[in-house]
Amino acid sequence: MAPLLEVRNLRTEFVTRSGVVRAVDGVSWDVQEGETVALVGESGCGKSVSALSILRLVAGPAGRIVAGQVLFKGRDLLALTEEEMRHIRGREIAMVFQEPMTSLNPVLTIGRQLTEGLEIHLGMSPADTRRRAGELLAMVGIPDSERRLAQYPHQFSGGMRQRMMIAMALACQPSLVLADEPTTALDVTIQAQILELMKDLSRRLGVAMLIITHNLGVVARYADRVNVMYAGRIIERGTARELYANPRHPYTVGLLGSVPRLDEPRRERLAPIEGQPPDLTRLPPGCAFAPRCTFRVDRCLSDVPALRAVANDGHVAACWEAERVRKLAAR
Amino acid sequence: MTDVLLEVRDLVKHFTVGGGLFGGPRGVVRAVDGVSFSIRPGETLGLVGESGCGKTTTGRCILQLERPTSGQVIFEGRDLAGLDAGALRSLRRKIQVIFQDPYSSLNPRMTVGQIIAEPLAVHGIVPDARRRRERVHALLVRVGLLPQHADRYPHQLSGGQRQRVGIARAVAMEPALIICDEPVSALDVSIQAQIINLLEDLRSELGLTYLFIAHDLSVVRHISDRVAVMYLGKIVEITDRKSLYDDPKHPYTQALLAAVPIPDPELEQRRQRVVLGGEVPSPLNPPSGCVFHPRCPIAVDRCRREVPALREIRPGHRTACILA
Numbered sequence: 001m002a003p004l005l006e007v008r009n010l011r012t013e014f015v016t017r018s019g020v021v022r023a024v025d026g027v028s029w030d031v032q033e034g035e036t037v038a039l040v041g042e043s044g045c046g047k048s049v050s051a052l053s054i055l056r057l058v059a060g061p062a063g064r065i066v067a068g069q070v071l072f073k074g075r076d077l078l079a080l081t082e083e084e085m086r087h088i089r090g091r092e093i094a095m096v097f098q099e100p101m102t103s104l105n106p107v108l109t110i111g112r113q114l115t116e117g118l119e120i121h122l123g124m125s126p127a128d129t130r131r132r133a134g135e136l137l138a139m140v141g142i143p144d145s146e147r148r149l150a151q152y153p154h155q156f157s158g159g160m161r162q163r164m165m166i167a168m169a170l171a172c173q174p175s176l177v178l179a180d181e182p183t184t185a186l187d188v189t190i191q192a193q194i195l196e197l198m199k200d201l202s203r204r205l206g207v208a209m210l211i212i213t214h215n216l217g218v219v220a221r222y223a224d225r226v227n228v229m230y231a232g233r234i235i236e237r238g239t240a241r242e243l244y245a246n247p248r249h250p251y252t253v254g255l256l257g258s259v260p261r262l263d264e265p266r267r268e269r270l271a272p273i274e275g276q277p278p279d280l281t282r283l284p285p286g287c288a289f290a291p292r293c294t295f296r297v298d299r300c301l302s303d304v305p306a307l308r309a310v311a312n313d314g315h316v317a318a319c320w321e322a323e324r325v326r327k328l329a330a331r
Numbered sequence: 332m333t334d335v336l337l338e339v340r341d342l343v344k345h346f347t348v349g350g351g352l353f354g355g356p357r358g359v360v361r362a363v364d365g366v367s368f369s370i371r372p373g374e375t376l377g378l379v380g381e382s383g384c385g386k387t388t389t390g391r392c393i394l395q396l397e398r399p400t401s402g403q404v405i406f407e408g409r410d411l412a413g414l415d416a417g418a419l420r421s422l423r424r425k426i427q428v429i430f431q432d433p434y435s436s437l438n439p440r441m442t443v444g445q446i447i448a449e450p451l452a453v454h455g456i457v458p459d460a461r462r463r464r465e466r467v468h469a470l471l472v473r474v475g476l477l478p479q480h481a482d483r484y485p486h487q488l489s490g491g492q493r494q495r496v497g498i499a500r501a502v503a504m505e506p507a508l509i510i511c512d513e514p515v516s517a518l519d520v521s522i523q524a525q526i527i528n529l530l531e532d533l534r535s536e537l538g539l540t541y542l543f544i545a546h547d548l549s550v551v552r553h554i555s556d557r558v559a560v561m562y563l564g565k566i567v568e569i570t571d572r573k574s575l576y577d578d579p580k581h582p583y584t585q586a587l588l589a590a591v592p593i594p595d596p597e598l599e600q601r602r603q604r605v606v607l608g609g610e611v612p613s614p615l616n617p618p619s620g621c622v623f624h625p626r627c628p629i630a631v632d633r634c635r636r637e638v639p640a641l642r643e644i645r646p647g648h649r650t651a652c653i654l655a
Contacts, residue, residue, distance in 0.1 A: 042519035043490075157610050187381035188546065189607040192590040196606050214520060217592030221599040240596040256594060258524035260553035262576065263593045269531070270553065272524030276489050 002074060003030035004208050005054070005093075005176055010068035012046075012053045015061075019281035023049040025232035026068070031176065036202060036209040038219045038240070040255075041229035044277060047212045050229075051178045055089055072176070091121040094169035098181035100161035104153040110137075111149030114168055121172045136167040140197060159190035166198060170205065177202070180212045195222060216259060220244060225314075228252050231278050231288035234307065238315035248310045248317040248325050250295045287319070295321045295328075335405075336540050337393065337508055338369040342402035344388050348615065358615045362388040364564035365402075367641075372507070375534065375541040377555030377572075379548060379587070383611060384561040386544045390510045393542065394428055395419060406508070424454050427501035431513035433493035437485040443471070444481030447500050454504065470499040475529060491522035495529070502533060512544045527554060548591050552576050560584045563614055563622040566641055570648035580644060580655040582627050621652070629654055 012024040024046040031037045039047040052058050054070050056077065070077040077088060089095075097103040105113060114136060115129035124132065130149075137145040140163040153161055162182065169177050182198065183191040199222055202209050211223060219226055219240060226243050228236040228251065236249040247253045254273035260266070275292040278284065284291060290300040299320050307316040310326070319325060344363040363385040370376045378386045391397045393404050395411050404411045406426065411419065430436040437446055447467045450456075457463040468478040474495040485493055494514065501509050511530065515523040531554065533539060545551050551558055552572060559569040560583065568581040579585045586607040593599055609626045612618055618625050624634040633653060641651040 042521060159610055187611070188548070188590045189381065189586060190610065192592075192604070192606045193608075195592075196604070215592070216520070216594035217599075220594045220596045221592045244594065244596050255520055258521050259594060260527075260549040261593060261595075262549050262552065262588065262591055263595065263598060266553060266572075270524035270527055272528060273521035274525070276491065277519070277521075 001032070003071075004033045004035075004073065005210075006030040006069075006071040007050070007054065008069040008071065010050065010053055010065070010070065012049050012058055012063065012065050014063045016281065021280045022232050022283075023063070023280065024053060027229070027232075027234050029227050029234060029237065031208050031210055033175070034202075034206045034208050035224050036199075036211060036222055038223035038226045039210065039212045039229060040214065040216065040219055040226055042214055042277060044231075044280065045229040046232040047229050048180050051095070051180055051210065051212055054178065055093060055095060056085055057089075087121070090117050090174070091172045092174050093176045093178065094172070094174040096162075096165050096169050096177060096179040096182045098184050100158070100165045100185075101153060103165065104161060106153055108152075109149065110151055110153065110156070110164055114149070114164075114171060117168065117171050132171070136171055137164075139170070139201070140164070140167045141193075142167075158186055159193060162186060162190075162194050163197065166194075166201070170201060170207070173205065174207065176208045176210070178210045178212070181214070182211070183218065184213070184215070191218075198222070216255060228255070231280060231283060233288065233318065235289065235319070236317040237307070238311070239313050242311060242313055242315050246311065246315070246326070248315070248322040249289075249319045250293045250321070250325055251289050252317075253325060254292075295319070295325055297321060334371055335369045336372045336374075336407065337542070338403075338405040339389070339393065340367050340403040340405065342366045342389065342392055342404065343400045344385075344392055344397055345400045360614045361564045361617060362614060363392065363399075364617075366561070366564075366566055368559055368566065368569060370508070370540055370542060372540055373534075373538060374556045375543055375554055377551035377558040378542060378544045378561060379546060379551050379558060380561035381546060381587075381611060383563075383614060385564040385614075386561050387512055389561070390428070390512050390542060390544050394426060394510060395423070424456075424504045425507045426510065427504050427506040427508070428510045428512065429494075429497050429501050429514045432517050433490065433497045434485060436497060437493060439485055441484075442481065443476075443483050443485065443488070443496050446485075446496060447471070447481075447503055450500065451503055456504070466503070467499075470503055473502075473533075474499045475525070489522075490518050491525060494518060494522075494526055498526075498529065498533070502537060502539075505537075506539070508540045508542065510542045510544065513546070514543075515550060516545065516547060523550070530554065548587060560587065563611060563617055565622060565651065566649075567623065567652070568650040569641070570650075574648050580648070580650040581623075581652045582629055582654075583623050584650075586626075586628075 008028050009026050010024055011026050014021045041047045053065050111133055114133040118124045118129040134145040142148055142163055183194050223240045226240050227234045230251050236252045257271040273292055278288050286301045286303055287305055290296050305318045305320050307318045310317045310322045342363055346360040348358045380386045392399045444467050448463050451463050457466050467481055471480055476495050515526050543554055555572050557571050558575045559566050562583050568584045589605050607626055620636050621634045621639050624630040639651045639653045641649050643649045644655055
């Protein structure tokens with residue numbers, strides 16, 4: 001079966017004073033119908049820009065998509081007109097942002113912001129949209145919807161605003177939701193509420209999800225498959241189970257090793273990844289992770305490794321030394 | 332020499348919120364509402380809780396950046412609240428702070444060298460300019476930077492490097508106590524571990540004592556000897572690290588620990604998840620009795636009426652729950 005979304009060799013660049021930044025540097029990945037896929041990585045690795053590129057929301061003129069295809073239900077979104085694209089955004093593919101306060105309109109009521117999409121995309125009557133908006137709030141666990149619909153975003157708590165964002169995203173029954181760090185700004189108990197809600201709704205409504213996050217714990221609980229990004233490229237991909245049990249890229253190994261874990265005995269010392277993330281305007285030749293890598297060999301400094309199969313189940317890694325990583329990590 | 336470096340006794344900080352009739356006060360936010368704990372020399376006390384629980388305000392009261400409404404902050408046997416400006420200033424040198432956001436806490440118009448050198452000059456620690464420069468270079472190397480970073484501006488550094496500058500500035504004063512207020516939460520995962528290791532190295536080399544304020548329970552477990560959990564201005568549980576994480580007694584501590592996702596899909600599949608309902612109530616109008624009772628999965632009628640005392644349930648383990 002063809003995937004719901006297939007990104008092929010996507011490349012997005014930003015022109016800055018210090019040079020051209022290849023924020024997304026030829027990445028390919030896909031999302032199957034009803035599946036939850038994660039894009040994981042640290043600041044500046046290109047995970048958010050990947051999501052924005054799918055909806056063609058990269059801010060020009062500095063930023064532009066320079067190559068690739070974004071096939072959604074078989075159609076290339078990058079080839080659509082702006083008018084056609086408007087029917088995709090919010091209707092077919094919706095987005096949940098990290099900071100609900102800055103992505104909601106502060107001078108419109110919650111009700112208005114929920115009904116707008118219903119009117120535009122589904123052509124519902126005002127009475128119907130009102131009823132549907134009430135249902136949506138109830139669905140995301142906001143009680144007393146009559147009163148809530150008349151309120152403004154500042155009258156909602158952070159957790160409630162994120163529930164509201166999820167209601168907005170699901171309003172038109174999209175087949176894909178892109179969630180960019182949906183719980184990063186929230187407290188840990190609220191984070192758990194929101195993640196359980198998203199998981200429950202995505203299962204019940206059969207919506208596919210792309211979760212963008214830096215939190216490896218969130219990924220472990222909620223994602224079926226995981227793409228790890230570093231310096232604009234995907235460096236490892238696999239099912240969540242396989243990737244955590246058997247990481248094959250030194251960066252993935254390093255990420256997993258650098259976080260203290262509550263389920264394990266306390267270690268005397270953490271094992272950080274030494275050095276700094278690279279400057280994207282001055283990427284080294286060869287593997288971008290090589291300067292920080294403890295598995296580095298000469299070849300890493302000159303040749304860029306491509307994603308290669310390292311195990312079954314579509315587990316791929318972009319590392320010349322993936323076999324050595326397996327042996328050492330297994331010890 | 333006492334065996335307590337810092338003692339906080341019944342600390343209260345209330346903020347008055349304006350906007351009432353005729354511009355009068357409308358309400359009182361009980362940011363910190365009767366907090367007591369002590370820290371021994373060389374110890375790291377973790378202070379955890381969610382936003383608005385009062386952990387940062389507690390830190391600011393210790394630093395005397397906020398004047399407490401009532402209560403005492405006793406440092407090396409002296410109550411800071413009773414000191415005049417001069418005495419406070421010389422004592423401040425011994426209590427330093429590392430902030431969460433190293434960008435907004437470093438002056439963007441000063442070079443890294445100037446940022447670290449300024450307090451050395453102000454406090455007369457190294458009066459000679461040439462020797463001050465040498466000291467700055469030594470400090471930069473000590474925190475994992477290079478001497479040439481002294482000529483850079485904060486915006487030319489990465490987040491992790493900026494936090495190293497903040498740490499260098501704090502240890503330059505040769506303090507006894509450092510208040511670390513979310514020192515790694517703005518940093519990327521791979522950099523967090525670098526900074527935590529650095530803080531641990533400095534603690535043992537320089538004999539430092541930390542109050543480590545954070546919301547990340549895994550990080551707090553790693554670095555702390557003892558841990559206090561705050562909720563709505565109060566400490567609900569305080570004990571040594573092992574007891575808190577292996578055998579938490581307060582339902583809020585239990586819920587917090589259960590809410591942390593663990594980076595292991597197989598384990599997460601099997602894990603029973605108890606999601607705490609509701610949200611933290613407004614500190615403008617805290618609930619009656621135990622402030623946690625509206626969200627507590629095991630609350631009984633008595634919890635609505637009775638404010639639970641922070642009582643010792645076994646040596647060194649105190650919790651504010653009548654059912655514990």
